[in-house]
Amino acid sequence: MLRDDMRYAAARRDDGVRKISRLTWRAGAAGVICSAVIAVAFGHHAEARPAGPARPASGTIVIPAQPPAPAQGAGQVSSGAS
């Protein structure tokens, strides 16, 4: 009687493990499919942008890598209003 109970419990445990395993596998597969769908849906945007100059960061006015240095004499070019 006790042995039957143990066999029954072991069978239920094995059944539960199989169910969890199946669920885990299906969740993983769903994740892969979702990733693929997202990549297909949005991937064309990256391809559509022509190769051009780097776009400035959108969130702030970008400070220069270094401030202007003092220089002597005439400039090679002028910056003033036009």
Add this chain to the structure above:
Amino acid sequence: MMTGSPAADTFGVFGTTAVLLVTGPGLLPRAREIADTELAAVDRACNRFRPDSEITRLNAAEGAAVGISELFAELIDAALRAARLTDGDVDPTCGRALSGLGYDRDFAELRAAGNVPGQPASPAPGWRRVHLDRDRARARLGGGAQLDLGATAKAWAADRCCELIARRLGCGALVSLGGDIAVAGPVPEGGWRVRVTDDHAAGPDAPGQTVAISSGGLATSSTTVRAWESGGRRVHHIIDPATGGPADSCWRTVSVTAGSCVDANTASTAAIIRSAGAVGWLSGSGLPARLVRTDGTVQTTAGWPSDDGPAEAI
């Protein structure tokens, strides 16, 4: 670092003077070709005095959505970014305000016309009235907005030309479009020397200050040059969107360096409009700037080298 003098080419574009410098004399014709192609495309997109431009078509659409090119979308995007970063002080919907002051034609024609009729100013509709859908390549203007991309398009074009020339030809390049300057690639010995002054056409020895830059951009905004008579009073082209009239600023000229020319021009234009509030804003943003008051005295921010003395009165 490169040695030797860069090769230079000067030509007219957008009603102003362009200067192209490259660190290889043999590369100048190809560099000019690249610049000409890009500048012609920008002109077709956003010259509001051209009947066949995209901006003219969008402004005439009375609020309807209009199909636009990728280039025009980029230009609108840059203008909206400038507005966002300045809390709307640099606003692309000032087209109607400029037309109301008589600036509805090429500037040379406007200046030649003398005193033109003016209309009462009213606040600009605001940049949030510009609806840009880049995915569908469409744009729409709400609230009677009329676009003018003058505050960003020239600087954006300088950045674009400069980057393309430096990358395709593998050289150092400087592109100046009416004094909006972008540099890219290897730097000549001592840096790119720029004379900062009121009027970009005044020449390399004009009153002002010479500085050297090695990356990004340098731009100057001023109320002194693009000015005309409207309704019997002197007006200029830097519009305060809050009033729809010319900005009433304590600065006559502001020069700024930034990571790009379009960012430098965004900051210099905003500084004119912000008037006394500009110094704190530029300093807080870490942007090196040189600000010239209407009386000619100079103030600098964030590491801009000290000046030789006050700028000459004009």
